[in-house]
Each structure stands twice: as structure tokens, then as C-alpha cells.
Amino acid sequence: MMIEKRNFYSNLRYARKTFFYPLISVVVAFSVCFTTPLAAQGFSIWDIIFQGAQIIQLSNISDKQEIQLGRQINQQLLRSDVKLYSNSQINNYIKRIGNRLEAQSTRKNIPYTFQVxxxxxxxxxxxxxGYVYINTGLIKAADNEAELASVIAHEMGHIEGDHVIEQMQKTAIARGLATAAGVENSRLVQLGVELGYRRPNSRGAEKEADQIGLKMLTDSDYAPQGMVSFMRKLESKSGSRVPPFLSTHPSPSNRVQYLQSWVNAQRNKGNDGLSEATYRNNIRPLL
Known part of the structure; x- marks a missing residue:
């Protein structure tokens, strides 16, 4: 009798897993569908049913979802035109700089990945x-580690300030991709790839990324002047042809001036990372 009873409960649990939970998923999917105007969605009821778990609400995205989305965008980027530089000395060097800056991050649940x-x-x-990409051309353009670290810190500033997510949300809404339920994951990946190549941030976002980046740079004991000198160098070198770093990072004309004023206002200034000889030795494979 006891064996039959155990078999009964075992079969009941199996039935729940096999029929009950999928039924709940379908019911939830239908409820989302019928409480959201179909005309505003841009995809069918079956998309919601079978891909409902991949719908992301960017206004309330969790760290786990953000990390997963970033990983998928990275995979798509590496399958397209982004080719990684394979030299281990350069990659390890960039990771050391990135990890040093990451110690000052305020988003402890977001692990950073630095790629050349x-x-x-x-x-x-x-x-x-947490995915940051640095071109070999930019590494060669810097004169010292503080300048290179300032660029990495600036890009981290966009992630720290949630600028990337905010821009994805604004773009998705402008293109009619967002619904009351959120945005389909595959569309977000495509959008993330596109914005990775062409990311016209607002002046406000750029200035905030500068502020966050400069603080991370200084708190890591790097010479904050490196951020000013590198920006001044890019502006002087650009001439009539603006480097991609500046063309995709629209900034006010007084960017160098406000960076310098921030540096001057800092009480504690590190002085690490200014040796050109040490820097050239660290990036020798690129020279």
C-alpha cells in the first residue's frame, strides 16, 4: 500500500512538471498579450508565448539580464567585423589596467570584460x-599609461552611469520596438551591435562619463592629467578628419577646459602612469 502511495505522489509531481507549469507559462503569456494593445507590439501572440522569457523591460533590467545581454551582443560583434587582437602581452596589459580601474566601480555585480x-x-x-573594447590604434596613439587608462575609465563611466541601457531604451522606443511588455531579446542584441559601432551619446552622458571616469582614474592613483592631455592630443591631431573616438563621442567645445578645471579642483592627485618609456615597453608588440 505504501509503495502504491509513493508511486501516486511521484506520478502527480511528474504530471505537474509536464503539464501544470507549461500551462502556467501559456496563461501568463496570454495575460501579457491581452493586457497589452496588439497594435503597439509589433509581434504576434505566438512570439510572446514562445519567446516571452526573452522579453526584457529595459526600464527595470536586472544585473543578471544586463550581463546576459552584453554577452550576446559581444558574441554577435565578434561574429561580424570586430576582430580581436591576439597578442597575450597586450591583452594582459589592458586587463591589468582595467582591473585596477574596476576596483573603484560602484556596480559590483557587473563584471568587466576588457578586449583589444x-x-x-x-x-x-x-x-x-561590462564589455569594453579598445582599438590597437588608440593604444598606439597614447603616450603613457595614464592617457590609455583615462579612455578605458571613460568607457567604463558609460556603463557605471547606465548610459548604454538608457540609449538602447530611447532608440527602441523611437523605432517602435518597445512595448508595454518590453523589448524582444534578439532585437536588443541587434540594436546593441549597431550602437556599438555608432553610438552618438548626448553631451550630458559624455560629460557624466568624463566625471565618473576621472574619479575612477584618480581613485586608482593614476595621474588625472592623462585624461586632459589625451583629449587635447586627439583634438590637435584630428584636423579636418575627426577620429572615430571623437565623432562617436559628441562633446561640447570646452571639453578640455572643463576637464582641466576638474583636475585643478582635486585635492589629492595621483601621479602614476606618466612614464613614456615604461609605456612603450608595455606595448612593444604594437610598435
Missing amino acids: VKDDSINAFATTG
Whole structure:
């Protein structure tokens, strides 16, 4: 009798897993569908039923979802035109700098991933979930580690300030991709890839990324003057042809001036990372 009773409960649990929980998923999917105007959704009821778990609400995205989204965007980027530089000395060097800055991060649940892109253009960008990309051309353009660290810190500033997520949300709404339920994951990945290549941040976002980046730079004991000198160098080198780093980072004309004023106002200034000889030795494979 006891054996039959155990078998009964075992079969009952199996039935719950097999039929009850999928039924709940379908009911939830239908409830989302019928409480959201279909005309505003842009995808069918079956998309919601079978892909409902992949719908992300960017206004309330969790750290776990952000990390997963960033990983998917990274995978798509690496399958397209982004080619990583494979030299271990350079990659380890960039990771050391990034990890040093990451120690000052306020988003402790977001692990940073620093990658070197094999591209001679002077550029750097960040996507969601802690992914930061630095071009080999930008590494060669810097004169010292403090200058390079300032660029990495600036890109981290966009992630720290949630600028990447905010921009994805604004773009999704403008294009009619967002619904009351959120945005489909695959569309977000495509959007993230596109914005990774062309990310026209607002002046407010750029200034905040500068502020956050400068604080991370200084708190890591790097010379904050490195951020000013690198920006001044880019502006003087650009001439009529603006480097991608500046063209995708629209800034006010007085950017160098406000950076310098912030540095002057700081009481404690580190002086690490200014040796050109040490820097050239660290990036020797690129020279």
C-alpha cells in the first residue's frame, strides 16, 4: 500500500512538471498579450508565448539580464567585423589596467570584460554588461599609461552611469520596438551591435562619463592629467578628419577646459602612469 502511495505522489509531481507549469507559462503569456494593445507590439501572440522569457523591460533590467545581454551582443560583434587582437602581452596589459580601474566601480555585480580590437583607427567603445573594447590604434596613439587608462575609465563611466541601457531604451522606443511588455531579446542584441559601432551619446552622458571616469582614474592613483592631455592630443591631431573616438563621442567645445578645471579642483592627485618609456615597453608588440 505504501509503495502504491509513493508511486501516486511521484506520478502527480511528474504530471505537474509536464503539464501544470507549461500551462502556467501559456496563461501568463496570454495575460501579457491581452493586457497589452496588439497594435503597439509589433509581434504576434505566438512570439510572446514562445519567446516571452526573452522579453526584457529595459526600464527595470536586472544585473543578471544586463550581463546576459552584453554577452550576446559581444558574441554577435565578434561574429561580424570586430576582430580581436591576439597578442597575450597586450591583452594582459589592458586587463591589468582595467582591473585596477574596476576596483573603484560602484556596480559590483557587473563584471568587466576588457578586449583589444585589431583596428588602427583611434577608437574605443563599451556595450552593456561590462564589455569594453579598445582599438590597437588608440593604444598606439597614447603616450603613457595614464592617457590609455583615462579612455578605458571613460568607457567604463558609460556603463557605471547606465548610459548604454538608457540609449538602447530611447532608440527602441523611437523605432517602435518597445512595448508595454518590453523589448524582444534578439532585437536588443541587434540594436546593441549597431550602437556599438555608432553610438552618438548626448553631451550630458559624455560629460557624466568624463566625471565618473576621472574619479575612477584618480581613485586608482593614476595621474588625472592623462585624461586632459589625451583629449587635447586627439583634438590637435584630428584636423579636418575627426577620429572615430571623437565623432562617436559628441562633446561640447570646452571639453578640455572643463576637464582641466576638474583636475585643478582635486585635492589629492595621483601621479602614476606618466612614464613614456615604461609605456612603450608595455606595448612593444604594437610598435
